Amino acid sequence: MPTTSGSRTSSQSKKTRAKKAPGLVPSQKRRFQVRLLKWYEKHGRDLPWRKTSDPYHILISEVMLQQTQVDRVIPKYHEFLGRYPSFEELADAPVSDVKKTWYPLGYNIRPERLHSIACETVERYGGHLPSDADELLSFKGIGRYTAGAIRSFAFNEDAPILDTNVIRVLHRVFMAKGDPKTQKARLWQLSEALIPSGKGYDFNQAMMDFGATCCTARNPSCRQCPMKSFCKTYPFDQKSPRAAVRHEGR
Numbered sequence: 001m002p003t004t005s006g007s008r009t010s011s012q013s014k015k016t017r018a019k020k021a022p023g024l025v026p027s028q029k030r031r032f033q034v035r036l037l038k039w040y041e042k043h044g045r046d047l048p049w050r051k052t053s054d055p056y057h058i059l060i061s062e063v064m065l066q067q068t069q070v071d072r073v074i075p076k077y078h079e080f081l082g083r084y085p086s087f088e089e090l091a092d093a094p095v096s097d098v099k100k101t102w103y104p105l106g107y108n109i110r111p112e113r114l115h116s117i118a119c120e121t122v123e124r125y126g127g128h129l130p131s132d133a134d135e136l137l138s139f140k141g142i143g144r145y146t147a148g149a150i151r152s153f154a155f156n157e158d159a160p161i162l163d164t165n166v167i168r169v170l171h172r173v174f175m176a177k178g179d180p181k182t183q184k185a186r187l188w189q190l191s192e193a194l195i196p197s198g199k200g201y202d203f204n205q206a207m208m209d210f211g212a213t214c215c216t217a218r219n220p221s222c223r224q225c226p227m228k229s230f231c232k233t234y235p236f237d238q239k240s241p242r243a244a245v246r247h248e249g250r
Contacts, residue, residue: 048061058153064080067107090115160188166208171187
């Protein structure tokens with residue numbers, strides 16, 4: 001069974017619950033929530049960053065997972081944290097050394113941005129990454145998804161996330177029509193409105209796992225899918241234009 005983050009909550013998560021996605025049928029919302037969490041309890045992946053709530057560790061994992069397969073990230077995640085176990089150690093290290101440790105993950109702007117975030121965290125926040133959404137977004141290199149992931153996985157807030165796996169799942173199940181790339185606002189609304197109150201951690205992890213292992217970009221497991229009775233894309237047709245959602249590293 002996947003590791004959960006317990007019962008930590010915040011006032012911000014309560015504010016999040018007040019928002020709704022237009023056109024989302026309550027009964028369908030409930031079915032999706034229940035079935036997804038049940039699926040995750042049985043099929044969720046055992047990943048090292050799910051065994052910690054340390055914001056620094058969560059940040060490292062999220063940046064590494066950008067456009068990179070999980071099996072490539074796991075050994076590098078352990079190596080990187082062994083070399084730079086905190087924001088302070090990372091900030092003190094030369095950028096050239098950080099980039100060497102990062103190799104061969106690629107997208108070398110990522111270690112530079114991590115180093116910049118570490119320096120700013122030490123200088124502005126005493127080495128403690130903030131949980132406030134606006135403060136997180138003020139960092140160069142932390143976008144809306146990463147900010148949501150940090151709030152959700154490190155601080156257990158009911159914060160929405162929208163990576164490529166989540167886009168694929170939400171678009172297939174609830175929308176089907178149109179290009180997902182032009183419907184980000186609607187998809188963000190769905191991601192936020194679907195989170196069961198107080199369960200943002202497990203729910204968001206579940207959505208990513210579901211997209212990575214069941215509702216995959218190619219050859220999804222539609223026959224075993226718990227959403228097939230109400231999924232707007234079922235049965236999936238690989239040749240259909242509505243099936244075109246870019247593959248993602250997770």
